[in-house]
Structures are given as C-alpha cells and as structure tokens.
Amino acid sequence: xxxxxxxxxxxxxxxxxxxxxxxxxxxxxxxxxxxxxxxxxxxxxxxxxxxxxxxxxxxxxxxxxxxxxxxxxxxxxxxxxxxxxxxxxxxxxxxxxxxxxxxxxxxxxxxxxxxxxxxxxxxxxxxxxxxxxxxxxxxxxxx
Amino acid sequence: xxxxxxxxxxxxxxxxxxxxxxxxxxxxxxxxxxxxxxxxxxxxxxxxxxxxxxxxxxxxxxxxxxxxxxxxxxxxxxxxxxxxxxxxxxxxxxxxxxxxxxxxxxxxxxxxxxxxxxxxxxxxxxxxxxxxxxxxxxxxxxxxxxxxxxxxxxxxxxxxxxxxxxxxxxxxxxxxxxxxxxxxxxxxxxxxxxxxxxxxxxxxxxxxxxxxxxxxxxxxxxxxxxxxxxxxxxxxxxxxxxxxxxxxxxxxxxxxxxxxxxxxxxxxxxxxxxxxxxxxxxxxxxxxxxxxxxxxxxxxxxxxxxxxxxxxxxxxxxxxxxxxxxxxxxxxxxxxxxxxxxxxxxxxxxxxxxxxxxxxxxxxxxxxxxxxxxxxxxxxxxxxxx
Ligand SMILES: [Zn+2]
Numbered sequence: 001x002x003x004x005x006x007x008x009x010x011x012x013x014x015x016x017x018x019x020x021x022x023x024x025x026x027x028x029x030x031x032x033x034x035x036x037x038x039x040x041x042x043x044x045x046x047x048x049x050x051x052x053x054x055x056x057x058x059x060x061x062x063x064x065x066x067x068x069x070x071x072x073x074x075x076x077x078x079x080x081x082x083x084x085x086x087x088x089x090x091x092x093x094x095x096x097x098x099x100x101x102x103x104x105x106x107x108x109x110x111x112x113x114x115x116x117x118x119x120x121x122x123x124x125x126x127x128x129x130x131x132x133x134x135x136x137x138x139x140x141x142x143x
Numbered sequence: 144x145x146x147x148x149x150x151x152x153x154x155x156x157x158x159x160x161x162x163x164x165x166x167x168x169x170x171x172x173x174x175x176x177x178x179x180x181x182x183x184x185x186x187x188x189x190x191x192x193x194x195x196x197x198x199x200x201x202x203x204x205x206x207x208x209x210x211x212x213x214x215x216x217x218x219x220x221x222x223x224x225x226x227x228x229x230x231x232x233x234x235x236x237x238x239x240x241x242x243x244x245x246x247x248x249x250x251x252x253x254x255x256x257x258x259x260x261x262x263x264x265x266x267x268x269x270x271x272x273x274x275x276x277x278x279x280x281x282x283x284x285x286x287x288x289x290x291x292x293x294x295x296x297x298x299x300x301x302x303x304x305x306x307x308x309x310x311x312x313x314x315x316x317x318x319x320x321x322x323x324x325x326x327x328x329x330x331x332x333x334x335x336x337x338x339x340x341x342x343x344x345x346x347x348x349x350x351x352x353x354x355x356x357x358x359x360x361x362x363x364x365x366x367x368x369x370x371x372x373x374x375x376x377x378x379x380x381x382x383x384x385x386x387x388x389x390x391x392x393x394x395x396x397x398x399x400x401x402x403x404x405x406x407x408x409x410x411x412x413x414x415x416x417x418x419x420x421x422x423x424x425x426x427x428x429x430x431x432x433x434x435x436x437x438x439x440x441x442x443x444x445x446x447x448x449x450x451x452x453x454x455x456x457x458x459x460x461x462x463x464x465x466x467x468x469x470x471x472x473x474x475x476x477x478x479x480x481x482x483x484x485x486x487x488x489x490x491x492x493x494x495x496x497x498x499x500x501x502x503x504x505x506x507x508x509x510x511x512x513x514x515x516x517x518x519x520x521x522x523x524x525x526x527x528x529x
Contacts, residue, residue, distance in 0.1 A: 015275070016274045016275050017275060018271035018272070018274075018275050019271055020271065021271070024271060024272075049272075049389070050271075050272045050388060050389050075290070075390075075392070076286045076287075076289045076290040076293070076393075077286070077289060078282045078285035078286055078289060078339045078340050078341075078342075079337070079339070079340040080277055080282055080338075080339045080340075081336065081337040081338060081339065081340075082281070082336075082337075082338045082339065082344075083277055083279075084274075084277060084278075084279035084282075088277045091337075092277055094276055094277060094278060094282050094286065094339075096286055096390040096391075096392070104390045104392055105272070105390060106272060106273055106276055106278060106389065106390040107276055108276050108277070119289065119290070119293040120293075130275070133275075135275055135276075137276075
C-alpha cells in the first residue's frame, strides 16, 4: 500500500507522464504512431495488458505485439471530483474499456457529459499529446 | 477437524494511543514506544520476555530489527510483513514453529502528510498505465463499486447505510479520531460532496495519526498471565497481483477474500452464521457489501440488501466495524490493518466501550484489503481456546 515513493515525471502543468520501460516501450511508440498495441500470446492467444514478461494465462514467453482496433465498450467508470493532485481539472472520467479483442485498459473518457456516461457505451481510442507523450484516451463513438 | 498450529497461539494484550486527524508535535517513534510500554504493562510481561518483534515507525525510519535492539540483547525473531493480519499470521507462525515464544507487534503514523489538499501519499501510485489518467485509491475502488451496481442493481443507498452505521460507531468510541461528532443518517452521506462516483466524501475513509499494537504468545503461556486471552481460530490470505497498476476487473477482484475466508472458516470449523462481530476492512463503504458476498454471508449480488434494516448495527445480526473502522476510528499508515484485529480482541474480551459492546461476543472475523487493493486477508478470532 505504501511502497511507492518515486516522484513521477510531470509535464509543465504538473500532470503526470508515463515513464516507459524496455518492456512497455513498444506500446508507447505505437501510441506515438497512432496505433494501440497490445501484447498477444503466440501459444494461447490471450491479450496481455499492461505489458508483462510472460503470458499471465499460460506463462509462455512467446509474447508479440498486435494492433488493436481501438474500439470497445465501457466496462466501468468513475467521475472524479477530487483529484489525486490539484493539476487535474475536475470533473474527469476514468473508464475501464473492454476492447473488441477481449482485453481491458484503464483510461480517460474525453468530451463527454459526466452525468450521461454509462457502462456499455461504445467508445474508440483517441490519441492525446501531453508534453510530447502520446496517451491513449477514449471518446464515444456513434451507437 | 485437523489440529491447526494456529490454535496454539493467543493474543494477550492490545493497545492504542490516542487517534486523531493530526497529533501535533507527536512522532511515530514516540508513539510506538508508548504502545510497547502499554502492551508490557497490560500483559504483565517484561522486556526480556519479548523474543519476537515487528515494530514499524515509517516516518522515524524505525524497522523491526532496530526496535528489537531496544528490548535488549536476547536472540530475537523479527517480522517482515508490513502489519495487519499478515503480520499477525507471520508472528503466529513464528511462535508455532518455535522461532519465538512472545511477539510484540506495533506501528504508528504521525507527521507524514505534508501536502494538504492532495490525497494521502500512498494512494498516489507511480505507475505508467494508471497515474497519467488520474487514478488513485478512491477511483480504483469506485470502478469496482460501479461494476457491482451495473451487474446487480446495487444502489448507493446501501453504501450510505454502511457509511452512516460505521461512522456512528466511531462517533461513540472515545478512542476514535471522530469521537463526539454528531450522529449521521444515510441521507447525510448521500448529501456529502462527490469524490469519485459513486463515492461521496462520507463513503471514504479518513486519514489520521496514531499508534497501536498487540502481543502474541503461546496459548500455554497465555494462561499464566493476568489477561483475558483471545485465540486465533483460523486465517487465510488472498493475493491477486500488484494494486493500482492495471484496470481492476470485477472478474478478477470482485470476490477477493473468498479464498482467505474459506481457509479461515475451515481452520476454525465455523460458518459465517457463527460470526458474532464483523471487523471487516472498510476503506470505502461499498467494500462491506462486497465482503459479505465474498466471505459467504450472502450470495453474490445480495450484499446491497443484506446491509440494510439494521443487520450491521451494533445490536444487529452482523455488527460491522464496531470501533468506527477506517471511516471514523483511524486510518494511520498501515496501523488500520492491525486495528481490525485489535477491535476484534476488544469485543471478545469485553473491552469495547459499553455503548458499542456486542453482547456475548465469542467469535469475530477481521479482514484487511479489498477489491481495488487486489488483496484481502482474513482472520477469525475467538474467546475460547479451540
Ligand atoms: Zn498464453
């Protein structure tokens, strides 16, 4: 619960930026090219995210990178009114998106009425630049 | 039922310092020393009787091996778990395997939070796939609660009932950080400002400062001490990965603690209906609903109704978080995990404040962790030696 103490990278406004690792670099490089990449297990076909050195379904090390359609449905969401750091503009929406390929990722839902968000809403990825890093966020798509 | 090594271990003393939102001028090192002294006084033991230590004061940099040195030169066992049920279980294992006979656990938190206006430091993960999206503890648990609402139609009214019930316990506990506050209704919870939907301010735990601890020894030795022992009937852990690094999926964490509870009940030879006191971990109101389901007190999806109609009040069938829990008693570093065991012991020894005492409490279940935390540990304690 209390093991993290390293200060994160932030942009000029103080918003946190991800610090890619050797393991995660392909994902972030994909975002910079406008592609949402996810690890896929060559042995069992499971998508693995966030990136891991082995498949969390079958322990295989034969993980490759695959491009996701970037389309999915809202699996769960929360509208945040009290942010973890004051630089976040509230309210903002955190979503878990269930991608079409059956994997999930945590992100933000942009340009939406926070009171109208619902589980099951269709969304698609939208690449947003924050201080040179491209972050995969989501917007609603037409029903 | 097979004989459990756990059954040969007893808790012979518990202690708490004052708990408050801030303990101005206090240090966590001074607090753990006060707790250690109180535990010795209450148990009738001398420093030289303690041969196992797990004492942590994070701000002061005090770790178990340093605290062991304070107690003199005897060979000692030191714990490594960072407090809570896991630390009690680790200490019990040390006693049961002959590594130590008497173990002192204590921790404290004071003077840690410098950034007012932001959330507590440990709730801010530095992880690349969560932090940039503004995830933190309340939001993580909220994502789990929302999924439950979607799957089962659970309403915030149930969460507000949990929050009001637990907070009102704390408002009546003289040792609680929130002692003396006016009674709350579920409507008051529902009217408090939104933090991370569906959680409002009063659905969320407080942050506070304070110290606490407990002493374990063999059941044999416990009988020779001038104390009312509490016995360990069963325990279990359930760990499902590192929290705050990935999306918390209900399929992966919705029933977390189920395996821990199943092992605990099996070791104790008991069922949920046998539990008199439910010292469930309450970082957020919804987690109480979830734990009643995960621990087998009710079926999946029924937790929202289960907590209504006074069932979880002090005079109800399953009183929850009787000292006010993380919502009102205290949430100081990692001490709040140990507080669940301490609260169970206070009920089982009749040491709980009269207004909050559960009549004829003989068996209590304590838990730590939760869905968003991706771990949940359970311990069942009893007033009679198994
Ligand atoms: Zn695989």
